[in-house]
Amino acid sequence: MFWKTEDGEVDKRCLFLVLLLTGAIVAGGLYICSPFFDGSGEEVPAEESISLESEKEEPELLVYITGAVKYPGVYKVAAGSHVYDVIHEAGDILPYADTASIDLTENVVNHMQIVVKTDLAGQGALADGKVNINTATGKELETLSGVGEATASKIITYRKEHGLFTCKEDLKKVPGIGDGKFKKLEDSITL
Structure with missing residues (x-):
């Protein structure tokens, strides 16, 4: 065996060489795995490595x-x-x-x-004659052709339960307003 001398003793030169090689491997591994090493071979100051980590992990x-x-x-x-x-x-x-x-x-x-918040001032019946179905009062809704007190009440109830209308066609979701009634109202309403 190469680490033993002829008389059976451990060769100190060989042992020294093995320890030196092992130390070099461990030191290289620690250097590469160091938190101050960014992979480019250059050392990164501690402050920069911490700030880079905090930038990556924005909550x-x-x-x-x-x-x-x-x-x-x-x-x-x-x-x-x-x-x-x-x-x-x-x-x-x-x-x-x-x-x-x-x-x-x-x-x-x-x-x-x-x-x-909503700005309801003057938003019900508009100057051009269209009624805003999201903000109109019951009386303003009743000014629409074919909309009476019962239908106006259903529109207001729907708004309270489901939120504001996002498009005119959502009016068809109100009970009692089908395609025919919606077509009559479509040109008279706005959001």
């Missing part, structure tokens, strides 16, 4: 948005997002939204609720 925030947006609900957004970003995720604001009541540049925080 998501849960934000609930309701009110005058197309798709109210709970959204996951990246940390550092603003109210504007959440509104964009929710399909944007509706035409009758009161944007003066919210700060679009406000930073969102986890578990935040954003309420986009």
Whole structure:
């Protein structure tokens, strides 16, 4: 055996060589696996390696948005997002939204609720004679051809139970309003 001398003793030179080689392998492994090594062969300062890790792991925030947006609900957004970003995720604001009541540049925080209020002033019956089915009162709805007190009440009840209409065709979901009645109303209504 190469690590033993002729008289059966361990060859110290061979043992030294084996230990040196083992030490070099361990040192190389530690260098490569070091948290201060970025794989390019250059050492990365401790501050940079920590900031790179924190940039990669941005937490998501849960934000609930309701009110005058197309798709109210709970959204996951990246940390550092603003109210504007959440509104964009929710399909944007509706035409009758009161944007003066919210700060679009406000930073969102986890578990935040954003309420986009409606601006109902003058939004029921419009100047061009069309009735806004999302904001009209019962009396304003009754001005539509073929809509009486009962149908107006059903429209308002539907809005309360299911939220605002997102398109004119949603009016057909109200009990008692079928395709025929909707065609008569279509040109007289707006959102």
